[in-house]
Amino acid sequence: MTDFGAVPGLVELIDAHGETTIVVTRERLADAAAHLREEHGFNFLSDITAVDYLGWGDAGVSGYIGTPAGRDLNTPMTQGYQALPQAKPKRFAMNYHLLALRATRPERVRLQTWIDEGEAVATLIGVWPTADFHEREAFDMMGVGIDGHPNLKRILLDDDWDGHPLRKDYPLGGEPVRFSDAV
Amino acid sequence: MALDGKRLRDLGLQSERLLMPTKGPSNFEEEVNDLEQKVGLTTLEKAVAWAQTNSMWPDTFGLACCAIEMMSIVASRYDIARFGMEPFRGSPRQADLLIISGRVSHKMAAPLRQIYDQMLEPKWVIAMGACASSGGMFNNYAIVQSVDKIVPVDMYVPGCPPRPEQLIEGIVRLHEAVKAGVPPAYELRSVAK
Amino acid sequence: MATVTQRRRHGTPIYEHSRIPHPTPSVLTTSEELRATGDIMTVNFGPNHPSTHGVLRLIVDLYGEDVTGLEAVVGYLHTGFEKNMEQKTWWKCITYPERIDYVSFQNNEYVFVAAVEKLLELEIPAKATWMRTLLCELNRIHSHLVWLGTSALELGAISMFWYAFRERDLVLDLFELVTGERMHTRYFQVGGLAEDIPRGFYPEARKFCAWMPKAIDDYETLLTRNKIWLERTQGIGLLSADDAIALGQSGPVLRGSGVDWDIRKDEPYLAYHQVDFRVPVYPEGDVYARYRVHMDEMRESVRIVDQCLDRLENMEGEPWIADDRKVVLPPREELHTSMESLIHHFKIVTEGFRVPEGEAYVAIESPRGELGCYVCSDGGPKPWRVKFRAPSFVALQAAATMMQGALIADMIAAVGSLDTVMGEVDR
Numbered sequence: 126m127t128d129f130g131a132v133p134g135l136v137e138l139i140d141a142h143g144e145t146t147i148v149v150t151r152e153r154l155a156d157a158a159a160h161l162r163e164e165h166g167f168n169f170l171s172d173i174t175a176v177d178y179l180g181w182g183d184a185g186v187s188g189y190i191g192t193p194a195g196r197d198l199n200t201p202m203t204q205g206y207q208a209l210p211q212a213k214p215k216r217f218a219m220n221y222h223l224l225a226l227r228a229t230r231p232e233r234v235r236l237q238t239w240i241d242e243g244e245a246v247a248t249l250i251g252v253w254p255t256a257d258f259h260e261r262e263a264f265d266m267m268g269v270g271i272d273g274h275p276n277l278k279r280i281l282l283d284d285d286w287d288g289h290p291l292r293k294d295y296p297l298g299g300e301p302v303r304f305s306d307a308v
Numbered sequence: 309m310a311l312d313g314k315r316l317r318d319l320g321l322q323s324e325r326l327l328m329p330t331k332g333p334s335n336f337e338e339e340v341n342d343l344e345q346k347v348g349l350t351t352l353e354k355a356v357a358w359a360q361t362n363s364m365w366p367d368t369f370g371l372a373c374c375a376i377e378m379m380s381i382v383a384s385r386y387d388i389a390r391f392g393m394e395p396f397r398g399s400p401r402q403a404d405l406l407i408i409s410g411r412v413s414h415k416m417a418a419p420l421r422q423i424y425d426q427m428l429e430p431k432w433v434i435a436m437g438a439c440a441s442s443g444g445m446f447n448n449y450a451i452v453q454s455v456d457k458i459v460p461v462d463m464y465v466p467g468c469p470p471r472p473e474q475l476i477e478g479i480v481r482l483h484e485a486v487k488a489g490v491p492p493a494y495e496l497r498s499v500a501k
Numbered sequence: 502m503a504t505v506t507q508r509r510r511h512g513t514p515i516y517e518h519s520r521i522p523h524p525t526p527s528v529l530t531t532s533e534e535l536r537a538t539g540d541i542m543t544v545n546f547g548p549n550h551p552s553t554h555g556v557l558r559l560i561v562d563l564y565g566e567d568v569t570g571l572e573a574v575v576g577y578l579h580t581g582f583e584k585n586m587e588q589k590t591w592w593k594c595i596t597y598p599e600r601i602d603y604v605s606f607q608n609n610e611y612v613f614v615a616a617v618e619k620l621l622e623l624e625i626p627a628k629a630t631w632m633r634t635l636l637c638e639l640n641r642i643h644s645h646l647v648w649l650g651t652s653a654l655e656l657g658a659i660s661m662f663w664y665a666f667r668e669r670d671l672v673l674d675l676f677e678l679v680t681g682e683r684m685h686t687r688y689f690q691v692g693g694l695a696e697d698i699p700r701g702f703y704p705e706a707r708k709f710c711a712w713m714p715k716a717i718d719d720y721e722t723l724l725t726r727n728k729i730w731l732e733r734t735q736g737i738g739l740l741s742a743d744d745a746i747a748l749g750q751s752g753p754v755l756r757g758s759g760v761d762w763d764i765r766k767d768e769p770y771l772a773y774h775q776v777d778f779r780v781p782v783y784p785e786g787d788v789y790a791r792y793r794v795h796m797d798e799m800r801e802s803v804r805i806v807d808q809c810l811d812r813l814e815n816m817e818g819e820p821w822i823a824d825d826r827k828v829v830l831p832p833r834e835e836l837h838t839s840m841e842s843l844i845h846h847f848k849i850v851t852e853g854f855r856v857p858e859g860e861a862y863v864a865i866e867s868p869r870g871e872l873g874c875y876v877c878s879d880g881g882p883k884p885w886r887v888k889f890r891a892p893s894f895v896a897l898q899a900a901a902t903m904m905q906g907a908l909i910a911d912m913i914a915a916v917g918s919l920d921t922v923m924g925e926v927d928r
Contacts, residue, residue, distance in 0.1 A: 141860075142619050142620065142622070142861050143619075146860075166618055168746055169749060170749055171749065171862075171864060171871060171873055171890055172862070172875065172888070172890035174875045174886070176886045177886070181879060181885070186779055196811075197755065210858045210879045210880050211858070215558045220796070220875065222862050222863075222864075222873065224864075226760070228761065228767075231521075231767050232767075233862070235862065250525075250526060252528035253747065253749070254521050254747050255748045255749030256896060257525060257527045257528070258894060258895065258897070258898050259895075263892075266583075275524040276524075276525040276528060279576075280575060281575065281576040281927055281928070282415065282576060282579060283414065283576075284413050290449055290450070291583060291584055295449075295584075296449070296450050297447075297588055298448045298581075299443070299446075299448045299584070299585060300443070300445035300447025300453045302447065323539065333699060342740055352868065368551045369549060371556055371686060372555070372577060372924050373600055373606075373924065374598070376603060376604060376684065377684065379650075380669070380670065380673075383667065383669075383670065384663050385670045398550075398551040400549075410578070411578065411580055413576070413577060413579045415576050415577050415579065416548060416578065419547060419577070445585075445597070445600075446580050446581065446585060447585075448581040448585050449581055449891075450579050450580055450584075451581065452582035469683075469684055469685065469767055470657055486755055
C-alpha cells in the first residue's frame with residue numbers, strides 16, 4: 126500500500142472495494158494533483174466524474190441484506206443488518222480517477238474533492254492535458270465551475286442550453302407514456 | 309409484360325408471402341391492391357413510379373447503432389444493390405431517400421432538418437429503429453421523441469436495431485406503396501412540411 | 502515494389518518535445534501570421550459527412566491544403582444515458598450501456614455489470630467468466646472489422662468494406678446463436694450470464710476460428726504492403742508516447758505509439774490471466790502503426806477465443822450465474838416448491854435487487870482503449886450515479902495534436918485511425 130500521507134490538502138484516505146480514495150480540500154486540489162503526478166507517478170488521468178448528492182439519504186433505503194457468498198433462503202433469521210447511507214459533506218463531489226501507467230506495479234487511485242453549489246475547482250490541464258474535455262463535460266452536465274480552463278464551453282449540449290441536466294433537481298424530460306407509471 | 313395475369317406462384321416464385329396456401333395476400337398487400345384501384349395511376353405515372361422505386365438512392369445519414377445495421381444491408385449478405393440502392397450518396401442534393409438510422413438529439417435536429425430541406429423532391433424518409441420512430445428507450449431531455457416531429461416520415465421500421473431483413477422489408481414496402489400511387493409523406497402530412 | 506517502413510527502435514522519440522497545442526490541448530489554432538495573410542479558409546466538416554465516423558463535426562482552418570486549425574465539436578448524439586440510468590433499476594440499466602459504444606456492445610455491458618458486481622462483491626462462476634471472455638473477444642473482432650471496413654473505405658480501399666463485413670456477419674451469426682440478437686445482445690447479467698450456452702455453439706465457433714485467420718491474411722494481402730496504403734498511412738497522424746499518455750490515450754492509439762499498456766495483461770480481469778496471447782506494440786506512432794496493431798489484435802483475439810472454447814467445452818452442466826438469491830433470479834423449478842424463492846423472484850423483478858452503498862470504478866480494455874465505468878450506489882434498487890469513461894471521447898482530444906503539419910486528406914486517415922464511435926463520445 127502506497128503511503129499517501131504527504132499529499133497536500135489531505136482530508137481523508139478511504140479504502141473500499143480494493144480502491145483507494147484520497148480526499149483533499151478544494152483549495153489544494155492542483156497541488157495535490159501535481160504531487161501525485163511527480164512523487165507517485167500518476168501520469169495518466171482516466172476520468173473526471175462529478176457527482177451530485179442532492180437528496181442523498183432522503184429515500185429510506187436499506188443496504189444489501191446478505192453476504193457475498195450467497196445466502197440460504199430457507200434458513201430463517203439469517204439477515205444482515207440494515208444501514209442508511211452515510212451523510213456527505215457537501216453537495217458535489219469531483220472524482221479524478223488516476224492511473225500510474227508503468228510496467229511494474231501499475232496503480233489506480235481516486236482523487237476526490239467536495240464542493241458546494243457555486244464553488245469552482247481549479248483546472249488540471251496543466252497537470253494532465255487530457256482533463257480538457259472531461260472538465261468541460263463536468264461543467265456542461267453538472268454546472269461545476271472550472272477556474273482557469275481556457276475553453277470552458279458546453280461540449281455535449283447546445284451552446285444555448287439552459288440548466289445542467291445531470292443535477293438531481295433537473296427533470297428527466299421526455300414525454301409522458303400512457304398507461305405506464307414506469308419511466 | 310411476361311406476367312399476363314398469371315400469379316407469381318404459378319410461375320414458380322415461392323416467396324415468403326405465398327408460402328401459406330390457406331392464407332391470402334397479407335393486409336398490406338390487399339390494401340396496396342385496393343389503393344392501386346382507387347388511385348388509378350396512368351401508365352405514365354406507373355412507369356415513373358417504377359423508375360423511382362428501382363433506383364431510390366439513400367443518403368448517408370447514419371447516426372448510431374442502426375447505422376451499423378444499415379451498413380450491413382449494403383454489404384454482400386443482405387445486398388440492397390439488388391434493389392438498386394447501393395450508391396449511398398454523400399450529398400443530400402443527389403439523394404432520394406433519407407434513412408434516419410439512430411437516435412436524433414436536439415442538437416442534431418437542426419442539421420437533420422437542413423439535410424432534409426436540401427434534398428430535392430420527390431424524397432422519402434424512413435425512420436429506422438425505435439429511436440427514430442418514437443424516441444425508443446430514451447424518453448428524456450436529450451432525444452427528440454420521434455423524428456416525425458421534424459420531418460415527415462413515410463415508413464417506420466421498428467427494432468433496436470432492426471435486423472437487416474427488417475429494414476429491407478421496410479424498404480420493399482415503401483417501394484410497393486410508391487408503385488401503388490401513395491405520394492411521398494410531405495404531400496400527405498401537414499406537419500413539418 | 503512496395504516496401505514496409507523501417508521500424509523505429511523502441512524508445513526513440515517520434516518527434517522532439519510535445520506537440521500538444523497550447524493553451525487548449527484539444528484545439529489547434531491557426532497562427533497569427535497565417536491569419537494575417539487572409540488566405541485562411543474555414544471549412545466545416547459537418548455532422549453529416551460520409552467520412553467522419555458518425556456525427557462528428559470538425560471545424561478546420563485550411564491554408565491551401567494544409568490544416569492549420571482544427572476543433573472538434575461533439576454532442577450531436579448526446580443521449581442522456583447517465584440520467585436515464587438513474588431512473589431504472591439495476592437490472593433494467595444493463596440495456597443502456599450497450600448502446601453507448603454500439604460497435605463493441607458487450608464490452609460496455611461487461612464494464613457496467615463488473616462495476617455492480619464489485620460493489621456487491623459477488624463471486625462469478627467459472628463458466629460465466631470464460632463465456633464472457635469469449636464474447637468480449639468476439640466483440641473485439643467485430644469492432645476491428647467495422648473499423649477496418651469503414652476506415653479503408655474512407656481512404657479509397659472500397660473492397661475492404663465488403664470483405665470485412667462478410668466476416669462481420671459471421672461474428673453476428675455467432676452472437677445470434679448464443680443470445681438471439683445480432684447486436685445489443687443483453688446477455689450479461691449481474692452474477693453471470695442470462696442463460697446457459699445453447700447447444701451447437703461450440704462447433705460453430707470453432708468453424709469461425711478456423712476461417713478467421715485466413716480472412717485476416719486476405720486483408721493483409723490487400724493492404725499491408727500496398728503502396729497506396731503505405732503512402733496514405735505512414736508518417737501520418739504522428740503521436741509520441743509522452744503526448745499519448747499526457748492526452749489520456751489508450752488502446753491501439755497508445756500501443757501504436759510504442760507504449761506497452763494493455764489492461765488485459767497489466768490489470769487482468771475476467772479470464773485473461775489464464776489465456777496466452779500477445780499484445781502488439783508498434784513504435785512508429787502513425788496511422789500505419791495503429792492499423793498493424795488492429796490487425797494483430799484480431800489474430801490474437803481468435804487465439805483467445807480458441808482457448809476459451811477449449812475450456813468451455815469441458816464445462817457442460819456447470820452453473821452460468823451466481824447463486825446469490827438476493828441478486829439473481831432463482832431457477833424456475835424452485836418457484837414451485839419454495840415460498841422464499843417465490844418472494845425473492847417477485848421482489849427482484851418488481852422492486853429490483855439492492856446494491857450496497859459505495860462507489861466503484863472498473864476499467865477494461867475495450868477495442869478502443871480503456872473503457873471505464875464509475876458507479877455510485879446509495880444502497881437502493883436504482884443507481885445514484887453512473888458515468889462511463891469513453892476512450893473515443895478522450896481520443897478526439899488527440900486529433901488536434903496529430904494534425905500538426907498535415908494535409909486535409911491526412912485528416913481523414915488520422916481521425917479514422919483514432920477509431921472513434923460517436924455514441925461513446927457523446928453518451
